[in-house]
Amino acid sequence: MSTIFPREEKAEQIFDEILKNPRACERLKDTFFAAIPSAEESEGAGTDIPGTVFAAALFNAYENKDLSAFMMAVCNNSVFDLLRNSFLIPIRFNDKGVENPIFLTDENGNLLDESKNHIYEKKYKMFHKLFEEQDEIPDYRMYMADGFRESHGYTENGEIETIRNAEHTGILLFFEFPQSVDLEINEEKIYAIVWEYLMKLQERLPRALMYYGKRDEHGIEKHTSKLGIFLPFCHFEREMEKNIELANGIGLGCRETILAEMKVLEK
Structure with a gap:
């Protein structure tokens, strides 16, 4: 299955460098949640997880096309957790x-x-x-x-x-x-x-x-x-x-x- 946007070249190399820098990971996390209205007020929204964990989950999801890997970082639910809990x-x-x-x-x-x-x-x-x-x-x-x-x-x-x-x-x-x-x-x-x-x-x-x-x-x-x-x-x-x-x-x-x-x- 194709993705919406073309895959970036040398993505793994970029991700590895970012993961080595906790401050860069934290900045990435902050940018993500800043784009979500009221994310800071949403209990359990994932804003309290370390930036390194957030970034690793995001990059893993991108590399493996695994949405659940990322969703667990931001809302403590895999895709099927959300379905069951709904x-x-x-x-x-x-x-x-x-x-x-x-x-x-x-x-x-x-x-x-x-x-x-x-x-x-x-x-x-x-x-x-x-x-x-x-x-x-x-x-x-x-x-x-x-x-x-x-x-x-x-x-x-x-x-x-x-x-x-x-x-x-x-x-x-x-x-x-x-x-x-x-x-x-x-x-x-x-x-x-x-x-x-x-x-x-x-x-x-x-x-x-x-x-x-x-x-x-x-x-x-x-x-x-x-x-x-x-x-x-x-x-x-x-x-x-x-x-x-x-x-x-x-x-x-x-x-x-x-x-x-x-x-x-x-x-």
Whole structure:
């Protein structure tokens, strides 16, 4: 893919010389943020990072055509961090080996660590009442859980760090596929269906999280075998029973659409 402007000759040599001079790096950073209205007042805008880190990220992005490398320096988000944190793409279960969501209850609705009962007492009472009153739905479970989103940025040494944000306790609605079903459907097709239902979820329940699939520590995709909708108490507890009903309709609709697509492919 071509760039908007022609590539400069001997760019690497110029970049190397600038990186040797911290004052030059700081001046470059100042010039960048001066061109952005109100950047100084924008919390976490990247103005507080060292000029050398900023310049290195900028030059790395230019050389490798890697926009995320630069965005992490100026807003602590990669391109896909921005999409996830804008609720525009779903989150993978336990992505790259990091547990998310973190289950707080077992399949029977009991706290996994009773020593933390005092921490979750009020929320747990609400959850347990809803758990006892839930409808019987095949291949469906309800858990209390902690969920979070992530962003990425640089340390002062220029190393990439993962930052957890929006950590909340809530109710996780867990939709599994029947054990008799072996998902042979194209993962891209599943993703398209999940994304469609994520948009429906955001229309009805803004700020609810949708989980799907799995990707291991080596970045290898695993077949989608379950879906999840996470409702943080801080956003949805006022009408949690009604919100669960709405979320269940969307989650079950997503699962049925995937199963229907599989049946079409089998014919």
